[in-house]
Amino acid sequence: KWSISSRSAAAPSSSSTSSSFAFPFFSKPRERVSTSPPTRPPSSRLTILYRLFQYILRKKPAQPRSRSRPPPPPPAAPLYSSQYNTYFAPPPVVRIPPVAPMYSSPVSKWFPSSSSQSRTRARKTPSRESWFRRRPAPISNSYHGAARNVQDGLITMAAFLGTERSNVDVDLVVLMAHLQAACKQIATVLASPRELQQESSSPYETPPFSPSFGDDPRPMITISNNILQTALRSSGKVAAMSSEADDAPTWFGDDGPYVVVFDPLNGSPEFDHHTTPTSTIFGVYHRILEADHLPLGQKATINVMQRGERLVAAGYVLYSSATILCISVGSGLYGFALDTELGEFVLTHPDIRIPERGHIYSVNDGRYFDWPLGLRHYVDSVRQGRGQNRRRYSSRYMASLAADLHRTILYGGIIMNPSSQLQLVHEVNSVSFLVEQGGGRAIDGRRRILEIQPTHLHQRLSLFVGSRGDVSELEAYGDVQQVINIHPDYDDDDDEL
Numbered sequence: 001k002w003s004i005s006s007r008s009a010a011a012p013s014s015s016s017t018s019s020s021f022a023f024p025f026f027s028k029p030r031e032r033v034s035t036s037p038p039t040r041p042p043s044s045r046l047t048i049l050y051r052l053f054q055y056i057l058r059k060k061p062a063q064p065r066s067r068s069r070p071p072p073p074p075p076a077a078p079l080y081s082s083q084y085n086t087y088f089a090p091p092p093v094v095r096i097p098p099v100a101p102m103y104s105s106p107v108s109k110w111f112p113s114s115s116s117q118s119r120t121r122a123r124k125t126p127s128r129e130s131w132f133r134r135r136p137a138p139i140s141n142s143y144h145g146a147a148r149n150v151q152d153g154l155i156t157m158a159a160f161l162g163t164e165r166s167n168v169d170v171d172l173v174v175l176m177a178h179l180q181a182a183c184k185q186i187a188t189v190l191a192s193p194r195e196l197q198q199e200s201s202s203p204y205e206t207p208p209f210s211p212s213f214g215d216d217p218r219p220m221i222t223i224s225n226n227i228l229q230t231a232l233r234s235s236g237k238v239a240a241m242s243s244e245a246d247d248a249p250t251w252f253g254d255d256g257p258y259v260v261v262f263d264p265l266n267g268s269p270e271f272d273h274h275t276t277p278t279s280t281i282f283g284v285y286h287r288i289l290e291a292d293h294l295p296l297g298q299k300a301t302i303n304v305m306q307r308g309e310r311l312v313a314a315g316y317v318l319y320s321s322a323t324i325l326c327i328s329v330g331s332g333l334y335g336f337a338l339d340t341e342l343g344e345f346v347l348t349h350p351d352i353r354i355p356e357r358g359h360i361y362s363v364n365d366g367r368y369f370d371w372p373l374g375l376r377h378y379v380d381s382v383r384q385g386r387g388q389n390r391r392r393y394s395s396r397y398m399a400s401l402a403a404d405l406h407r408t409i410l411y412g413g414i415i416m417n418p419s420s421q422l423q424l425v426h427e428v429n430s431v432s433f434l435v436e437q438g439g440g441r442a443i444d445g446r447r448r449i450l451e452i453q454p455t456h457l458h459q460r461l462s463l464f465v466g467s468r469g470d471v472s473e474l475e476a477y478g479d480v481q482q483v484i485n486i487h488p489d490y491d492d493d494d495d496e497l
């Protein structure tokens, strides 16, 4: 019954169910279960290869190809204009080519630095384009079309205000659109004598004017004032406005939810001859509904003479080598530059924070001997590096408020106008609001500006504004407001110049 079996007989076959060890030579012959003819099983190596090929060549069941695409974006919401009592289609999406980085140095392009340190630094500093792209592109329900410009790499002012991030009421977006359009027009007129000539002969009530500025010594103020007034009226969003150039406020109508105060063209009297930068400064308040029942003149005055802390938005447009717009809608300070090719203000400085300390002071030094002792001591000490900062301060003075302000919010420092020269309602409140939104401080020497209740429309006061640390240091000197040699009327001061 016992036989010598072959080695192969002991090898596991596909039909065999037994997995027990079989001694190769003296094993009991097994009963065949399979009925198929016996085949020679492949050697173990061949088995592995065979299985491997089987595995590789195994045909996978065909996957059904998905043809579904991401759902199309929701249709842009139309923009409602209460002025025309109708909906406007959103603006078409225009593809704008990316803008080249602003300050690309040709030298670094030709001789790329090989040091790993500078390469790391270069990587850390994002280019202007990538910087725009890194920001998320929030889509607003109210201003969907404009917000799409974000995806094209540029954030225009309209897109910025339309995003949910800035949380701005659509009426304010419309008002700001009219304001910025007016400022673009002023910029064009300022830059072109031909435009200036045309504006002076336009239907605006501009006084007779000659190119030599002979009839009206400051025609640009009148022209800018008229451009702004027309824009505000046509926005349909303004109930009342007051301009530094007007004697009394203007009431447009009870429909407008906002009140606007502005200085149409702030700056040194020399700007008519293009020697200094100039600016438009504006502030926006809500209309005081409780005053609606009052007579026109009364309610207009009450509305435009609100405290600065009630401002909803403020801004300035600086007409300089570039046209710069800085605004706040109550949640930070943002800077835009006019892209002359696009004709749009494009976001260049998001969320500006004024440095806690600077090393620049800005004041008309020519009035040094009119200053009170506190102010003299302060300026003497920072000039000599004996202030809290232990740095010798530099002096910069443009004699143009927004120009000095723009430098101060970017580099820090302090602007001082110790005489009662600047107007609380039309310029100082807006400037103070912007500076506080950027983390700085604004005082009149004793009080926080935004808490001062205006007592008359053209009220003037001292202004000390800038980096928090610098303004606080000056405040500690106490006696900083100029009270001697104040011209009773600033306009007389103009004549001197």
Ligand SMILES: O=P(O)(O)OC[C@H]1O[C@](O)(COP(=O)(O)O)[C@@H](O)[C@@H]1O
Pocket: 263, 265, 266, 267, 268, 269, 364, 399, 400, 401, 402, 417, 421, 422, 423, 427
């Ligand atoms: O020449 P001064 O007396 O230093 O005054 C300069 C200041 O006067 C202003 O030009 C005032 O201009 P406005 O008359 O338009 O308000 C400021 O812009 C500037 O800060």
